[in-house]
Amino acid sequence: MRICVIFNPAAGRRRARRRLAGFLDRWGDRVTLRPTARPGHAAELAADALREGFDTVAAAGGDGTVHEVADGLLRAADQDGSAPPIFAVAPIGSANDYAHSLQRQFGVAPLDVPDAPAVDVGRLSWTAADGTPRDRFFVCCCGAGLPGRVTLESRRIGWLQGVPLYGLAALRALRAAGPPEEWTVQTDDGPPTTAPTWSVHALLGRREGGFLLAPQARLDDGLFDTLRLGPMTRWGMLRLLPGLARRGPPTDCPHVALGRGRSLQIDSPSPLAVHADGELALLPADDVRSVRLDLLPKRLRARACAVN
CATH class of the missing domain: 2.60.200.40 (Tumour Suppressor Smad4)
Incomplete structure (x- = not known):
């Protein structure tokens, strides 16, 4: 599997650096790592990852990073007429609301599992x-x-x-x-x-x-x-x-x-x-x-x- 991890270096209001560092140390040599540099950057990186053909695109951060990566994937998929890749969430932010619901309903799976349940999406x-x-x-x-x-x-x-x-x-x-x-x-x-x-x-x-x-x-x-x-x-x-x-x-x-x-x-x-x-x-x-x-x-x- 080709896995891209998009992460926010400042996630968790600077209180989650240890968790982020541990996650990146564990997976860094097996995935493509792409840090965000500004607001909106995660959506751009997600769209690039879809077009590059990654099997899984992960958001390592809080709900803000999760939102941007998901929005970028879905927007790029709509434009290309394609199905988005698997979307993985590594919760290291301040609220982690989406990860909470995923974990409660479906449990937790390793990053490199080649499948994921289909879930609903909203559009504003x-x-x-x-x-x-x-x-x-x-x-x-x-x-x-x-x-x-x-x-x-x-x-x-x-x-x-x-x-x-x-x-x-x-x-x-x-x-x-x-x-x-x-x-x-x-x-x-x-x-x-x-x-x-x-x-x-x-x-x-x-x-x-x-x-x-x-x-x-x-x-x-x-x-x-x-x-x-x-x-x-x-x-x-x-x-x-x-x-x-x-x-x-x-x-x-x-x-x-x-x-x-x-x-x-x-x-x-x-x-x-x-x-x-x-x-x-x-x-x-x-x-x-x-x-x-x-x-x-x-x-x-x-x-x-x-x-x-």
């Missing part, structure tokens, strides 16, 4: 302010509204990781946010619903930013697990966070709407903040008020591999 699409259609693939989760602002806040915090990082970022985002606005959301071909909304989430995996938003989600069932947070107070949102980290969303709260579907259409009166796999896809400055999320069933073969 929108029209830019200049009228250009845009899109981005995601493999774990996508969130609009408050989660996009949480992602932005997390980039400003350099001394935490995992749930503490995103918990503090959520507190900051809530403090800065205005009241929830009237969003219109449509799932599949169902009727659109308009209501005050803090956020909308679509998950393929179980977690988003370390929070257990979809405990029953499976990566290959052909459906998003969706969550819509309605007009609760900031104090109500704060009281919700510990439970989201440990148990998942409550099923008896009138302001928490859970669902499943293959597509979501989200329309907001104000510009949206949206993340894909924890990476910012849209900022309010982009002036995008309408996005669509579509599930692509079993579009990728993916597995988690052991770091040590």
Whole structure:
């Protein structure tokens, strides 16, 4: 097998260097190693690896590296009309949400195993302010509204990781946010619903930013697990966070709407903040008020591999 490992030297906010070094020492003489040098570089390296015919392309890093490598593979495969190679994940980042779901559902396999289960993929699409259609693939989760602002806040915090990082970022985002606005959301071909909304989430995996938003989600069932947070107070949102980290969303709260579907259409009166796999896809400055999320069933073969 020809294996390419794309890795982020700064993954884990500089706290995972030992794990990364051990992983690279173990595999360095058997694989092609390609470090990233800047944001977006992992997607470019992944596209190059697909065109060079690698059998497996691995992301060694956190969810940011995972997102970029997966997006690069899927985008290049669409352009070439080919099937993407096996996508392997070596989790050494701060949250490792996608690796968590892969491990829980399928276990862990060595990097050089020549097979992997087929899993679903999401696609976020929108029209830019200049009228250009845009899109981005995601493999774990996508969130609009408050989660996009949480992602932005997390980039400003350099001394935490995992749930503490995103918990503090959520507190900051809530403090800065205005009241929830009237969003219109449509799932599949169902009727659109308009209501005050803090956020909308679509998950393929179980977690988003370390929070257990979809405990029953499976990566290959052909459906998003969706969550819509309605007009609760900031104090109500704060009281919700510990439970989201440990148990998942409550099923008896009138302001928490859970669902499943293959597509979501989200329309907001104000510009949206949206993340894909924890990476910012849209900022309010982009002036995008309408996005669509579509599930692509079993579009990728993916597995988690052991770091040590």
